[in-house]
Amino acid sequence: MAILINTKEKISDHWTLIQSASGPEVFSALRGRNALLPLALFLSDEEEAASQFSAIGVWLDSHQNLNKLENRLDSLPIIALNFPVFSDGRPYSLARRLRRDLGYTGEIRAIGDVLRDQLCFLKSCGFDSFALRSDQEPEDCLKAFSDFSTSYTSTVVNDIPLFRRRG
Amino acid sequence: MYRYDGYDATMLQERVSQFREQTRRYIEGKLSDAEFLPLRLQNGLYVQRLAPMLRIAIPYGMLSSQQLRKLAFISSHYDKGYGHFTTRQNIQFNWPALEDVPELLAHLAEVEMHAIQTSGNCIRNTTTDQFAGVAIDEIEDSRPYCEIIRQWSTFHPEFAYLPRKFKIAVCGTKEDHAATQVHDIGLYLRKNDKGEIGFQVLAGGGLGRTPVIGQVVFDFIHRHELLTALEAILRVYNREGRRDNKYKARLKILVRETGLDAFCEKVLAEWEQLRGGSLTLTETEIERCKRYFQAPPYKSLDASPESLRTILARDVLFASWYSNNVTPHKRSGYAAVAISFKKTGYAPGDVTEEQLNTLADLADRFSFGEVRVTHAQNVILADVEESELYNLYQQLAADSLETSNLNKLNDIICCPGGDFCALANAKSIPIAEAIQRQFDDRELLADIGEVSLNISGCMNACGHHHVGNIGVLGVDKKGEEFYQVSIGGSSKREAKLGKILGPSFAQSDIPAVVENLVAVYREHRLDHEKFIDTVDRIGVDPFKKRVYEKEQ
Secondary structure, eight states, rough: OOEEEEESBBOOOOEEEEEEOOOGGTGGGGSSSEEEEEEEHHHOOOHHHHHHHHHEEEETTTOOOSGGGGGGGGOOSEEEEESTTTTHHHHHHHHHHHIIOOOOSSSEEEEEOOOOGHHHHHHTTTOOEEEEEEOHHHHHHHHHHSSSOOOOOOOSOOOHHHHEEEE | OOOOHHHHHHHHHHHHHHHHHHHHHHTSSSOHHHHHHHHHHTTTTOOOSSOOEEOOOOOGEEEEEEHHHHHHHHHHHHHSEEEETTTTTTTTEEOOGGGGGHHHHHHHHHOOOOOSSSSSSSBBOOOOTTTTTTOTOOOOOOOOHHHHHHHHHTGGGSSSSOOSSSSSEOOOOSOOOOOGSSSSSEEEEEEEETTOEEEEEEEEEOOTTSSSSOOEEEEEGGGGGHHHHHHHHHHHHHHOOHHHHHHHHHHHHHHHHHHHHHHHHHHHHHHHHHHSSSTTTTHHHHHHHHTOOOOOOOOOOOSOOHHHHHHHHHHHHHHHHHHHEEEESSSEEEEEEOOOOOOOOOOOEEEHHHHHHHHHHHHHHHHHEEEETTSOOEEEEEEEEEEGGGHHHHHOOOOOOOOOOSSSSOOOOEEOOTTTTTSSSSOOHHHHHHHHHHSSSSSHHHHOOOOOOOEETTTOTOOOOGGSEEEEEEEEEETTTEEEEEEBBSSTTTTBBOOSSSSOOOOOGGHHHEEEEEEEEHHOTTTTOOOHHHHHHHHHHHHHHHHHHOOO
């Protein structure tokens, strides 16, 4: 079971992740929960899911894009982005696109191979919750967010790049 | 040159601390090899079969005398007393022990140096022309823009895990000394018809396994759009570059597979999101960066003083060095001097602790305390008074640094090869040495004139063999080292890839092969025609014929 943190502390997880191989047949067993649906299942069975779950979010794998979600972001309280391996850089750009280009204000969660040494940049790209890989030490991970006190370039946390802040 | 302010210094300290912690956790077994790998690479550290290697960044090739002395200290304390200038204007040290690297990086930070993003799948050190700021044919000094790119790309949170490495070069002169077109992004400073400074932007160039010349993505962008345009290209690449095969992961493959037009459309769509946003450069920032690269306090001097002309007429060795190694300067009475690190019997680009200290002293005495490292693995003193050239030459001669061969056949670009590098298929340093020994006659070299000869020990092409007028590539054939030879490559404005002559050669044959190539050139050349121009005019066949004919 992954330990969940935000950028400040451990938090409890209110979402049940539905695996990508699952179909709508799993819905009834999880009825009433908050479900994080894989993108394909969300797109094919959103109505059915809405009738079974108390809330719905979506998760994307790193190779997927946001095109089909662009018009439905307002209804999604959470979007999770999966790291099949920690060195996959695509979710960083997905999160930036969600926050900066699409103005998404809900929760963006990192799931999968989420490790301490990537957390600082994940935060800068707009992630705000992190389902740590099970062997990670959450107390140590929380320190990672202060690895850097500022950034040269524009980030989601601070849109103003350093060159516009220098006196 | 650029000097750190409180922000730069703080972030560098934070990086040093971060890597110290990461190294500690690795040594304690809390990080796996695979997890530590990108962390150490993005701090310059390779762990290799034969020798560990730390690649230290020299942003766009600029070094102060203070930094040179620090590098000398590093070479004596952590290496075996020498370093190696690379083809991307950086310096590499072999042998530093993993557990010592955090402390080594702390030493570097004291002089505003580091090894950040010198390796790994991220944006690497931005390179440029070694004559930036002093070249006669300059449109504008490229270095302030290099510094702006350095800051934008350093710790860029979105682009730390790209599909593959990413290299940017900037050229501000008419003649290209930065191999700009064989970079993932090549930037040519330009002036538009309104007189505004901006850039032509090329993308998708690169060497390695699949050499490609970059193609124009933007014919002209205003200088204020520099970072938004770069960010747009990087974002398309990060999202869509291939991650299934590391040999197909560079930007050049994405551009090829997408098609240039479709790629440009994607970049434009991304750019629309970014244009006018906070990354739009301000004139204040450009001016701030320019202030660090202002002309040093030059004296008012006459060009080519009498004293210089007299000695040139009298001392033939000095005259030879002068004609090879001294480049005209935009300021009257000054010259840019190349110090060759291509002395026969020494690995190309290798520099000893003593030489690093000597360079520092020479920089202080003759060139306002600064040097530049070139992509051809030599060192430039950019601001030497012409009346001091003879004094400098004598000092260089006393230190055995007067090698007089810039841009000549024996000024060989060469990677460390199989003697050091775990990736290499074949040795490269002994090949360079054999060729240098074959061609050690000053008059013959002068007669042959300008030729670039580039050697790589494997297809990763750190020695830029594809763009050498003569290129030599080490290949492995059933466990034996052989060498493929190409001709006609160029890294200049008219950049092109060399053509392979045919079957590869044994190591011992290479000097004779080069001799044959030179012989064909000398037979066919027209007046003042360079080697590359003769190859262009008569084609590869006469060379091919001679080389294989002699072999039988």
